[in-house]
Amino acid sequence: MSENESDTIEARLPEQEYYRPPPAFVGQANVSDPAIYERFGEYPEGFEEYAQLLDWDDHWDTVLDASDPPFYHWFNGGRLNASYNCVDRHLDSYADKTALLWEGEPGETQRIAYQDLYRRVNEFAAVLRSVGVTEDDIVTLHLPMVPELPIAMLACARLGAPHSEVFAGFTAPALADRLADANSQYLVTIDGYHRRGEFLDHKRKADSALEDGSVDIDTVLVFTREDELHPDTKMEDGRDVLVADRLDEHRGDRLDPISRDAEDVLFLMYTSGTTGRPKGAQHGTGGYLSYVAGTSKYLFDIHPTDTYWCFADIGWITGHSYIVYGPLAIGATSVLYEGAPDHPHRGRVWEIAEKYNVDIFHTSPTAVRMFMKWGEEHLQPYDFNFKHLTTVGEPMQPEAWRWYYEHVGNESAVIVDTWWQTETGGVVISNLPALADMKPGSVGQAMPGISPAILDGAGNEIEPGSGTAGYLVLERPWPGILQTLYEDDDRYLSEYWKKFSDTDSDDWRDWVYRASDSAVQAADGYYRVLGRIDDVMNVAGHRLGSMELESAIVEVPEVAEAAVAPRDHPEKGQVPDAYVVLKEGVESSEEIRSEVIDVVSEDIGKFARPGNVEFVTVLPYTRSGKIMRRLLEEISNDRELSDTTTLEDSSVPEEIRKQVQGS
Ligand code: PRX
Numbered sequence: 001m002s003e004n005e006s007d008t009i010e011a012r013l014p015e016q017e018y019y020r021p022p023p024a025f026v027g028q029a030n031v032s033d034p035a036i037y038e039r040f041g042e043y044p045e046g047f048e049e050y051a052q053l054l055d056w057d058d059h060w061d062t063v064l065d066a067s068d069p070p071f072y073h074w075f076n077g078g079r080l081n082a083s084y085n086c087v088d089r090h091l092d093s094y095a096d097k098t099a100l101l102w103e104g105e106p107g108e109t110q111r112i113a114y115q116d117l118y119r120r121v122n123e124f125a126a127v128l129r130s131v132g133v134t135e136d137d138i139v140t141l142h143l144p145m146v147p148e149l150p151i152a153m154l155a156c157a158r159l160g161a162p163h164s165e166v167f168a169g170f171t172a173p174a175l176a177d178r179l180a181d182a183n184s185q186y187l188v189t190i191d192g193y194h195r196r197g198e199f200l201d202h203k204r205k206a207d208s209a210l211e212d213g214s215v216d217i218d219t220v221l222v223f224t225r226e227d228e229l230h231p232d233t234k235m236e237d238g239r240d241v242l243v244a245d246r247l248d249e250h251r252g253d254r255l256d257p258i259s260r261d262a263e264d265v266l267f268l269m270y271t272s273g274t275t276g277r278p279k280g281a282q283h284g285t286g287g288y289l290s291y292v293a294g295t296s297k298y299l300f301d302i303h304p305t306d307t308y309w310c311f312a313d314i315g316w317i318t319g320h321s322y323i324v325y326g327p328l329a330i331g332a333t334s335v336l337y338e339g340a341p342d343h344p345h346r347g348r349v350w351e352i353a354e355k356y357n358v359d360i361f362h363t364s365p366t367a368v369r370m371f372m373k374w375g376e377e378h379l380q381p382y383d384f385n386f387k388h389l390t391t392v393g394e395p396m397q398p399e400a401w402r403w404y405y406e407h408v409g410n411e412s413a414v415i416v417d418t419w420w421q422t423e424t425g426g427v428v429i430s431n432l433p434a435l436a437d438m439k440p441g442s443v444g445q446a447m448p449g450i451s452p453a454i455l456d457g458a459g460n461e462i463e464p465g466s467g468t469a470g471y472l473v474l475e476r477p478w479p480g481i482l483q484t485l486y487e488d489d490d491r492y493l494s495e496y497w498k499k500f501s502d503t504d505s506d507d508w509r510d511w512v513y514r515a516s517d518s519a520v521q522a523a524d525g526y527y528r529v530l531g532r533i534d535d536v537m538n539v540a541g542h543r544l545g546s547m548e549l550e551s552a553i554v555e556v557p558e559v560a561e562a563a564v565a566p567r568d569h570p571e572k573g574q575v576p577d578a579y580v581v582l583k584e585g586v587e588s589s590e591e592i593r594s595e596v597i598d599v600v601s602e603d604i605g606k607f608a609r610p611g612n613v614e615f616v617t618v619l620p621y622t623r624s625g626k627i628m629r630r631l632l633e634e635i636s637n638d639r640e641l642s643d644t645t646t647l648e649d650s651s652v653p654e655e656i657r658k659q660v661q662g663s
Contacts, residue, residue, distance in 0.1 A: 017439075018438065025434060031298045031435065034435055044064040044449075046449045047294075051063075054293060058079040059077075071483070074479045082266055091118060097304075098113055102336045102337075103356075104146075104339070105193075120151045125253075126255055127155075127221065127243060132186075139152075139188060142205065143188065143223070145336055145337060146336075148190065164280065165267070166178050169607055172602075178280075180214065181280055182280060185217060186218065186221070187219070188223070191233040203234075207234065222235065222241065261286075262287065282482055287425075295447065298432060299430055307356050308361075317421075321426050322362060326426070346374045346378040349371070350378065353386070357385075369397075371403075372407075389414070393538070394541050395573075401440035405438075422482075424481060425479075426480040428446070428474060431445055432448075439524075451474060453473050457471070464525055470519070471518065477508065497513065497514070542607055546629055549576055549600055553596050563578075567612070569611065576600075579616050579632050581619060621649075622646045
């Protein structure tokens, strides 16, 4: 479905059978009483139940100040510190308990107890302060899956300095864009990390991001992955600071956590939108932390005795909310793995699960499809025992669901799909594991207090069970919602609110959050999310804007124009296909094809590489001059072409199809 063209589509998906959660799971669940839905039906007061999981310096005056929609203030008047909530307050009962269990790719382990975490967070906070970081300074982190990443996040939070972590797989230009947008004066990186058996030189990305002088950075703090600095790492005098040296000067330092207003910014997380520029989703402290603590306890069902592994990267929102802030706020033991799931062998994930006795495991459908393709034989040698398995990021096909249930869950674990977004802060649609039957391929019901709906293009609600998909919206704000897009309230309004809200109203009931996904609701109330409505792809669970890729591709000197469309892929969900028009007189060639692929790898990251590069002579433009990527998507997927009447020249798609098939 593509925005503004057809507003609803038929989505009569075959109904699937239900599976009951096993009684052993229900018996131990944090929530096994459906009365929770009634409690959260008291809106917005129900959400106080989540806020009460935290320690507050000052209690809030109002649960929700919605006087200036859609700029919502949760737990207004309250004060707290996120680092204190994730670390200090656990010391009384859990000082020796493992907070983070880190497995390096080469196989070394760090068991970081809450007491160690307290020490390391304080000492790094002292280092940050020594280079000048103070409250409200935005600190950009470009760190891979090493313990220093959560430590740096919590150290920033301790000082009241918002962090902006850029996924380590992003390369220099993507890092430079995000540094510039956040106007960040501080960058924290690491010399290298291990991936698929290689010790990667990571710091060079920071060097080249800062090379052309367009980003103004005072200080680059450099962690070291091994005892010795990576052989290729160069330190720039006056700018780069070796963290190891500074830590020596701050051993034993303790810094009081800064008490923050509930609405003070905790972090920025850049994500892809429909235009070229990434957008900085801004999350506050009180609402966000309450929401992720609450959902970690009630949905991920984490108990103090569990070992929980969210197999995702902290560089994306999933890791922020459900590796770091949520689990640590409730005193959990959270596993972190540095490397690739197939290194040095395809049983690595199950080997780690056995080694640490992981009982709750969270991953993406892409990973499940990959494990399924690799085959059960890679699981068989390991003795793991999960009670709860969850997924996020993309639609989960019933076939992959069944494989997960049978081979990973041993038919005795609960399986839960979770729908949410960078912007929602935490999970907003999902079944509470002990309270609802599982249904393969469905995300499930609304989380407590959340009010999703499916609308047609005119804003009318589509009834459950009608077999029609429409726009997925959320009708009431919730505590995890983003505050705005960093320094861009207008874009915040236009991306999420304008389509279905009465923007002149100051009554929050007239404001509706549009998620940019299409979804369908079955008669039993379960939602099934079909995918993005806008020009955003979902590649292996990573969100990628077509425009970002296109801007990279047109940097290739021979390329005149480029358009990118998603092609369905059996494992990754989608891969980008690039449609490229070359400059006059340039012949297509394998070299140009490689250049196109390389420029995307270099400008954005390897994970974004186009699957196919198609050389065409024209692109399908509408009369108003917009590229109709929907038609390219149909060509890529070998589907019938839909309506072409708004095209400037309606013969173009057929012409492209011929060129592609002939190529
Ligand atoms: O299209 C939806 C898809 O991922 C998008 C959000 O991406 P991001 O902000 O990167 O956050 C990913 C992890 C929270 C959504 O707009 N998506 C997420 N979860 C699901 C999903 N699609 C289908 N089913 C899901 N469970």
